[in-house]
Amino acid sequence: MAKFSLPFNLQQWIDEHREQLKPPVCNKQIFEQDDYIVMVVGGPNNRSDFHYNETPELFYQLEGEMVLRVVNEDAADDIQKSYIQLSEEIEKSPSKAFEFTDIAIKAGEIFLLPPKVLHSPQRFEHSVGLVVEQKRAQGQQDALFWFCEGCKTPLYNEQFTLDNIETDLPKVFSNFYDNSQNCQCKKCGHTAKKS
Numbered sequence: 001m002a003k004f005s006l007p008f009n010l011q012q013w014i015d016e017h018r019e020q021l022k023p024p025v026c027n028k029q030i031f032e033q034d035d036y037i038v039m040v041v042g043g044p045n046n047r048s049d050f051h052y053n054e055t056p057e058l059f060y061q062l063e064g065e066m067v068l069r070v071v072n073e074d075a076a077d078d079i080q081k082s083y084i085q086l087s088e089e090i091e092k093s094p095s096k097a098f099e100f101t102d103i104a105i106k107a108g109e110i111f112l113l114p115p116k117v118l119h120s121p122q123r124f125e126h127s128v129g130l131v132v133e134q135k136r137a138q139g140q141q142d143a144l145f146w147f148c149e150g151c152k153t154p155l156y157n158e159q160f161t162l163d164n165i166e167t168d169l170p171k172v173f174s175n176f177y178d179n180s181q182n183c184q185c186k187k188c189g190h191t192a193k194k195s
């Protein structure tokens, strides 16, 4: 027989787990069963990366406000690009600056991010949101990208298999920050700092 947890009070769950929503990502999964990845995410988080996800992400902001910074290289461009397309473009034009748009998501608002749109969640103090993602299919890979804060050109990216959404992202953060060559912009010399 399938195992499932009985309905519970989400606000009470949040109140009991608030202290566990810690940077850099501040996320905690609320179900063990993993057909969907359902997370509560607090703030302030500490993220300068952009997430590439082959599947959609649903954001429902419960308390306070967050900003989802998305990459829009060029308004006329299709922003749902595969990892291969993105990395080929970066290889072809490594000094091309990317552009970003900030999407504010306020308490009570819901937002569905399409697959393959590079996004960087910026979460503020005293904010809490619910995020729902799909369990990744076999062979499907996520990636994290960093762009120079000075000249907006690509600094580093890494593909990875997402098995555990609480622990897999910080491992890639370390791969980026622990190598000073990744963090130094070859175009303008600005260095990304872990805050």
Ligand SMILES: N/C(C(=O)O)=C(/C=C\C=O)C(=O)O
Residues within 6 Å of the ligand: 025, 027, 039, 041, 045, 051, 057, 121, 123, 131, 165
């Ligand atoms: N939506 C994400 C994301 O990284 O894509 C968040 C956090 C953890 C999930 O991976 C977020 O919204 O803060």
Ligand SMILES: [Fe+2]
Residues within 6 Å of the ligand: 051, 052, 053, 057, 119
């Ligand atoms: Fe994401």
